[in-house]
Amino acid sequence: MSKSVTVRVPAKVNVYLGVGPREFSGYHQLATVFQAVNIYDEITVESADELSIVAAGQYAQSIPCDESNLVWKAAKLVAAACGIEAQARITITKSIPVAAGMAGGSADAAAALLACDALWNGRLSRDQLDAMAQQLGSDVPFMLHGGCALGTNRGEVLAPIMTRAVFHWVFATFKDGLATPAVYERLDNLRGPEFSQPPQVPDEVLFAITQGDSKALGKLMKNDLQLASVTMKPILSNALEFGLDNGALGAIVSGSGPTCAYLVKDEKAAIDLAVALSSSGLVDKAIRAHGPVHGARILPHI
Ligand code: C5P
DSSP, X not given: OOOEEEEEEEEXXXXXXXXEEEOTTSOEEEEEEEEEEEEEEEEEEEEOSSOEEEEEETTGGGSOOSTTSHHXXXXXXXXXXXXXXXXXXXXXXXXXXXXXXXXXXXXXXXXXXXXXXXXXXXXXXXXXXXXXHHHHOTTHHHHXXXXXXXXXXXXXXXXXXXXXXXXXXXXXXXXXXXXXXXXXXXXXXXXXXXXXXXXXXXXXXXXXXXXXXXXXXXXXXXXXXXXXHHHHSTHHHHHHHHHHHTTOSEEEEOTTXXXXXXXXXXXXXXXXXXXXXXXXXXXXXXXXXXXXXXXXXXXXXX
């Protein structure tokens, strides 16, 4: 009987994203607060004679199904650590918007690490999986862990932020995505070569999260990349303002964008804002969500 493993993995929003100057490596020092939210992709891996990727779900058309997909690289890393050939059929069921600033590709890679390890009985340690996640991308370690965390260095060095609070969000998506490297490059150009300020997350942001104070958090949310993504897609500025005029406690671009993230008071405010955004003509879709939620998790067989 062929074995299969399914892992469910959430999307993320950067509640705060401080970006430092560009380093020699091309990367930027970050000081960021991640929060995992309940928009999920599912990755199913099954025994097969060779490695293949199949895309399913509402964003299936938007992802590559070859070795350029991070999931492919994740499967290869796990196989190498297990000392076996990477042989699996991997189905990615996509509900996380693509090229949207919600770490969908990184989430799938994190899920593939867990799923392949389970399929091949690798019994890799958490440290081994974390090391592979870091190798795959700056956001991948957080997608393994989930919850709420402070991310430093390139975003891959994590410190959990404890909170029992539930934060309510609306995410507005757009048809055309933005490429992360291009957004960072635009920021560098806008800032100029003299920029040297190291990034920092204010203590008030961490306090608002641990206290579950959405009102305070809404006012404190900030994303340094927003300056760049808004110049690349000016409609984002209208969409953010529209949210603030329609009940949002705070509105920022999520990660490198173009998704806009609106923090709202409660579920009712989320419904009201999602309806208003959907009929505004400014955005493609409005999705309600809450966080923090767990990171990548193996689903039990039913
Ligand atoms: O780490 P990852 O491969 O996901 O990063 C994608 C791109 O985002 C990088 O190639 C780089 O252009 C940009 N990036 C950056 N600084 C970071 C993280 C990402 O410049 N800390």
